[in-house]
Amino acid sequence: MRIVVDAMGSDDHPGPDVAGAVMAAREFGDAIVLVGDRPRVEAALAAQDTAGLAIEVRHATQAIGMKDSPSAAAREKRDSSMHVGLALLRAGEADAFVSAGNTGAILAVATLRQTGVGRIPGVLRPALGVVFPIESKPMLIDNGANADAKPEYLLQFGQMGSVYVERMLGIARPRVALISNGEEEGKGNHLIKETIPLMEASGLNYVGNIEPKEFVRGAADVGVIDGFTGNVMMKTAEAVAGYMSDTIRKYIMAGTLTKIGGALARPAFQRVRAQLDPDEVGGAPLLGVNGVVIIAHGRSNAYAMRQAIGQARRVAERGIVAAIAERLGN
């Protein structure tokens, strides 16, 4: 297995990107290609013990930042670490590409056939899947690849998410639901209402429209939603979880007894935090592009990068791209 890692992706690049790649190389024994500004990447590597690891560096003269316009950067920064890394994937010189960089730019560079791997034949729009960090680990798709969607896109998101969950979690007939503002007939916006008949006729294990409450209770393995609402939903979940943690901590620290109680209860809080931790989850797979592309959180630390690389190798190993091609292709 040979995995390309964008060394210029994370907010604190190249430190976490490089350190995570080293962890992954040691743990999984894969070859890693780090793409980025060679002097900076090699300096970060020099701080690590890389003896016996198959790590190489490819130089890229440019880097795409979080503030860059995705479409402009995709068009103009042709020698960015994303472009160079995705060209390796396209050329078949690597099995997967991982980046913690600008999501919109990765989408743009990866989806274009000139710069990236293009779409799997038959796929209308690639979509970003994300694992919702509750115990049952359902997938929410789309998490923002497409701010505006059509019914036939949502249908494909359900199909691609279903393939992913089947192969990655070993669930034979994943329950696919549309996320909506209500379960009753007549609920949903136009998009949802027009997608329902497509889902019903799809052969998927479509379990209906569900509200976020049901999704959080584990009522579906794949929650399908347009990228705008999905992204707002995921960010709301993260924000509320963070707000609750902060508020609980604040009130616990406000009294002596509660402070002692908080100290005693710390192992319980740590378990909750570990479960909700986006670092544990790895990255978000970009499904529908013709290669394995995993997008890690911009705030990723080395461990989160390692998890994303581990996820990339599993996605490659389990043939998700070929399985989507078989399911959707003509």
Next chain:
Amino acid sequence: MRIVVDAMGSDDHPGPDVAGAVMAAREFGDAIVLVGDRPRVEAALAAQDTAGLAIEVRHATQAIGMKDSPSAAAREKRDSSMHVGLALLRAGEADAFVSAGNTGAILAVATLRQTGVGRIPGVLRPALGVVFPIESKPMLIDNGANADAKPEYLLQFGQMGSVYVERMLGIARPRVALISNGEEEGKGNHLIKETIPLMEASGLNYVGNIEPKEFVRGAADVGVIDGFTGNVMMKTAEAVAGYMSDTIRKYIMAGTLTKIGGALARPAFQRVRAQLDPDEVGGAPLLGVNGVVIIAHGRSNAYAMRQAIGQARRVAERGIVAAIAERLGN
């Protein structure tokens, strides 16, 4: 002040609806009109101490349930407690209407001029505002009155929300934001992108597009969003808060020391719960209809109903309807 309360609204009607009305009548000294099935309402009243309170009962032969189709129920159940109650509001015999019933049905009955109070002249679509239960208590609007929106609707939601927050919270120039999937230029779906220039030209204190994270941190007093996404967002927030509480409790109860710690920290948890409690917030104002209409949670207990009635009287007192008419009317 004379407030009409739908006695057949809440999931456990008429108990909580009647008990909450009695609490409100005692607390605020207002006259309350309870509308519903007279024998059942009077039986519930008999269980309460109503000495000296100005409570009367109006009979309605029908009730609209949570499972009823809103449009069909609005059309067909012409003698429902909602129809009878909203007719009193339209006739000027009451200052406000409060119901914990089927939101879609309240919307439908209230918005139609034949059955309810109709729209304020100039208002394109009424919207459901909801107080987001974080410390700064911002308003999220629309919380589901309109599953599909247009830019000019969102603009009015911002205007109506702004009037509400000005008058209810005493904030002179409320910060109005669009809730989006990113703050950078180019983020947002078509709807958001087309709404931005309207917001910029509106004279509102428009502070830009914000992500849910910023909204939860208190970056805006009014968060504007289409009703589908707004409803999914609010329900996600409730679901994640509930999930976190349950998970923390489960892990605390799993160990002896953590259990002791949890007991000591209980006052802190209670403060968090009280802050997030939707019962404290009251109900959601339906802004843009030509009268004061407050929709309480279906799960409301007596205290939540009392809070919603208290909110209704403040909305009436502070002339929100007239202020919206002045701001939006021609």
